Amino acid sequence: MKILHTLHWIQFAGTEKVCVDLCNEMSKEHQVYLLSNEKILPYLNNEIQLIDFDFEKNRYNPLFLYQTAKLLDKISPDIIHCHNTKEIEIMKYAQFFLTKKIPIIATKHTLQYKKKYNLADLCVAILEDTKQLLKQESIIIKNGMAYQPPTKIARPNKFYIVLSGRLDKMKGFDIAIEALSLLNFDFECHIFGQGEEQANLQQQINALKLQDKVLLKGFSNHINDVLYSCDLQIIPSRFEPYGLVAIDAIYYAPLMISSHTGISEQILSEILKFDSNPQALSAKITEVYSNYSNFVAIFEQIKATKDIFSIEKMTTSYLESYQNLIASYGSN
Structure with missing residues (x-):
């Protein structure tokens, strides 16, 4: 599967970690692209194809959307996974210039209501509280993370x-x-x-x-x-x-x-x-x-x-949702 993740980089925090861990795990068996800021590169493994992308640009600018569409056409992903509201709009509006539409899945990482999530073909809530904010079809996939074996370090003597x-x-x-x-x-x-x-x-x-x-x-x-x-x-x-x-x-x-x-x-x-x-x-x-x-x-x-809470369990759930969405998208 060819998977395109999009991440509007702000700083390395919870949303960024979820996206990075998913990309790293999915890249073991799938072709993974990530549209984000180059600052995220140190957190990614070498299998992921990072494309430096400025999500701050005007998402209603036809030229910007056309250029984004040309990029999507070049990558030709099977699915787009968005991790932020603005990304959903850009990925959706850019497809106006595409003949073949690409299904969009979006993860709702916050408890702020954002109506533009209805532009996604499928939304993922990370908890039940988050799901209540989504007015369209949605599923729950709880966050996990990649385990890194720890080492004892020097610490205060108290x-x-x-x-x-x-x-x-x-x-x-x-x-x-x-x-x-x-x-x-x-x-x-x-x-x-x-x-x-x-x-x-x-x-x-x-x-x-x-x-x-x-x-x-x-x-x-x-x-x-x-x-x-x-x-x-x-x-x-x-x-x-x-x-x-x-x-x-x-x-x-x-x-x-x-x-x-x-x-x-x-x-x-x-x-x-x-x-x-x-x-x-x-x-x-x-x-x-x-x-x-x-x-x-x-x-x-x-x-x-x-x-x-393993990254393997979370990734399996996402891959299943991708496959189901792609299958239903093709039958419409």
Whole structure:
């Protein structure tokens, strides 16, 4: 099968990781092309044919759409898989200039309603909440990720807490920082990620005099090693459409606690969840610290289910949906 993925690059975060992992896995048995920004190249294997493409251009410009159509004609994919709303519009409108139309599948990665998803021939929701936002035919394929064997690394010689993700208000890192200021035991917390909230979070850390205990560490390409070496991963998000960081934890961390959101709400025992406010989180961290081995044993039962979230399982589901869509498209 010749598969074309499209990705409007912003930064390497959840959507980008899903797309990259799918492309890498699919390229083992299929011919995979990716329209995206060249910045994504270091994350791709050598089998994928990356085409640098500017999704910022005017999606209503006839010349741009005609040029895109010529590119699609040259690639001649069996299917197009879009990971963002604007991509769907560009891929759909460009086909005005094509004799043979190409089926479009689109994954809904966020909880923002976007009516242009109705331009896709089939939509994929990553969770039940996401499916409710789609007004057209859709299926659910839950996110997985590629497992990277971890290695133990140097770590603080005290209770070591890790948070990771885009530094965005939605992610609740400010809630976690305030909660950490309420703890009465020695710890060190590293926050991995980049984003627009970095300056505000550093200001909060300084105001609470946590500079020696809470450190913003920036983006890491080795978060699997970090999580494997920590004592606790926390997901304090106000809300998550899915939350790939939870799958990171299942693969690598000895223990995770999370707010009631995304995939964590479905897979975690109630004892591993907390209300998304500083007081509730502080109380939960203290409870974990005081009964650490018991909490680890509870989380071990969830870690035993990690194969459910494998990239192989997710890829198989997508390939089946591709084949079904192609077959139905040809019969119309």
